Amino acid sequence: MNSKEDFLNNDLFRKWVNSNDEEVNNYWQQWMKDNPDLANSAKENRELFRAMRFEEFKPKENLVNSSWDKVDSLTKPKRRFINFNSIVKIAAVLAVAVVAYFPIKEQLTKKEQEVKKPEQKIVYVEKQAKKGSKLTLNLGDGSIIKLNAGSSITYPSSFAADRREVELKGEAYFEIAHDENRPFTVKSDKLLTTVLGTKFSVNAYKEGNTKIALVSGKVKVENTTKTDEEPVYLEPGLKVVLRNNQLEKEKLDSAYDLGWKDGMITFKDEDIDEIKEKLENWYGVDIQINNKGKIARSFKGIYRNELLTNVLASIGYAMNFEYEINGNNVLIVGK
Template structure:
């Protein structure tokens, strides 16, 4: 599929419309039944992964439009997406491996059988010994955990007896009802954002707009947005605007 083309489909899968993404100078424009426009110059030379240190906490923060790769003191690697934050205490890797995530990140965890690696995101705690997985917690009251390699256990802190184990290609989502829902996903199409590619598979139009705003650090105004039944599928490679 053309990386700059999206396909609109309705809830029943019928083709509704096609839109192209035009990039030029500082203008991002999507033309379809609706007009979406944004105008902004993005400074790609800004420092990434802003770091804040206190006596107790280390905080890594990415603003909109930027992502970064972090090496933790235990040897684990983290790819932190745009508009995301990691928090951990200074003694991380010594007496514990506890991390708090807001937004989205991909983790490649260094093996340590004595210190389980735990990521707190919303109401979920994801525990791993040595594995790689992705956590998305952008949306309010919604967290998604996808496992790439190894094995993890995902626990719901609001329901103490609720936990699921994942194997590669499995994901778990928690929503407003606080229930864990496990399903399978396509490993070949996952985690593209790490390589600078946005992938959508029947995603609501509003969520696509939010992703583009986060990706480019722009504000997008929509006139006459499509109905909530309209879904978008496709891929988009990040290009400076």
Template sequence: MTEQELKNLIRKKQQKSLTKKEEATLLSFEKKMLDRNRAHVFLDEIHKSKISSTIYAKIQSKKQSHISNIWMKVAAILIITISLGSMHWYLSPNKKSSHNMRPKITMLQIEAPFGKKRTFNLPDGSIVKLNSGSKIKYPEIFNDSIREVTLSGEAFFEIKKDSSQPFIVKTSSLFTRVLGTSFNIKAYEDEDNTIVTLATGKISVGTNQKDEIILNPSHQAILNKKNKRFTKQKIDLDKTLSWKNGILRFDNEKLATAIPKLEKWFNVKIKLKNKNSAACAFTGIFENASLESILENITFVKTTLKYKFITSNEIEISGYCNN
């Protein structure tokens, strides 16, 4: 297709005289060129859709002759600014048939290693906060019908509302479907439960299409990964979501469950010399605290416990506890 041929197709679109074949050719050209130059033309899919709708609506308005001249200039600028390499690819007589070409989906992965946390934006503007030892996979560009990501670990989501594009988070054990809301998913592979906590809005959670439950704010769905059964409970959001504000909270928590949290949070290994001390329970709230500070607090309260660093990332807790 030459530049003149493209202009002719645009004129025919204005006049509503495109054949189905010509319309398909024009749409195919737009898609291929913009897929290869999207970063330089549109901010995102929503922006692209709005601009496209606006342009074609104006083309069909009463000021058609004036708009026609403007559109011809826009078309010419678009053709000139598209990279020569992309244009050469499309215009080349040796290119593969467009019927055999499928747009390549580029998958991205963001990871927060143990001891670190990350906050970033998804392509639609939604915000994700990843907890330590977590990763998320998502397409570079969401398609027009759905926004889907895959999570391993724990993350808090603030989803940009778009009723035409449901947002789905998949883990190895369940999926969560939303339109626009904020929620937390805890889905570490080494833990027995997958937990979904809703902060605002409304979401559905399930393991298949016929097994979905609805959550309201300040409620939690807990999936037992062994028996595939859900339980629901009301929770204190401040306590449950304190991790995203750099706060570690232990409410009469046993060392058996507190130690895995500390290991993920600080990227360390903690060994109990006396296995019976796993039942020791303690309470504490630690905001942006160091591991040493937390261990000092635990052993201050539980005076029969002691700790020592074997290496910089390996700790041993010895002693016993009578609670």
């Protein structure tokens, strides 16, 4: 060694600085015994590095997830089993807005008990997109599900041979891999939506209000509480809405019904309570409203990848309120 501090170049010195690994420590204890003239120098140099503090920048809670979502959607492989011609025939694009606040797992177990089949044990997986973030899931069959903020989905870890069933709470967009022998069913509150291969979005945030919108392809929608009623078959460009337990067909509005999956938060003539709920889910904040009486009755608008403060400023201008953001808490005051 030509320089007296060549130990600095030793890879184990780096380990000694940045860890408390016992083996590494023992090595250096021995090393210092063997090199008594350098022992103090080594110890002090270690302390000089260990005592340094770099400012630590941690990504905010949801940043890593939302960042991944963007990368995920931009790199998603185009599915190979659909050629261009067959897209038109088999790929249905469906947006489903369903309201389903019911204990998903309980429902599933009940069903199993009723059937009393000696089936092999099914393991259910529940995935949740926390408030303020979305989550993209790849199912084993090639299907992709995008969960909107504050939503969860339950599905078996591997699908049965003759069917694919999932249960949804909240809102989700589905791109279902085509499989004629295994129809794909989304259960939500009162509705069953069945498709063979399709893309669709399910919204189940609010109780008693279900929407299923289809962009292309074909789906079947059934009301589980009215078994005598004919199922509704949906054509592209239409959606079906459950109101007062009645299924009604309506025209689809792609921005309002599907925009969320492309980063659009939309309000279609919604009152301040509905807006509050959406914002809380979307941005993962808690909102308190004061002076509600002074706030305008409803608001319509679309924002794409906008900051919360800009959205609040814009809505506040239209609806007559002021707001204050304090970390995860938002205060809205009618004026």
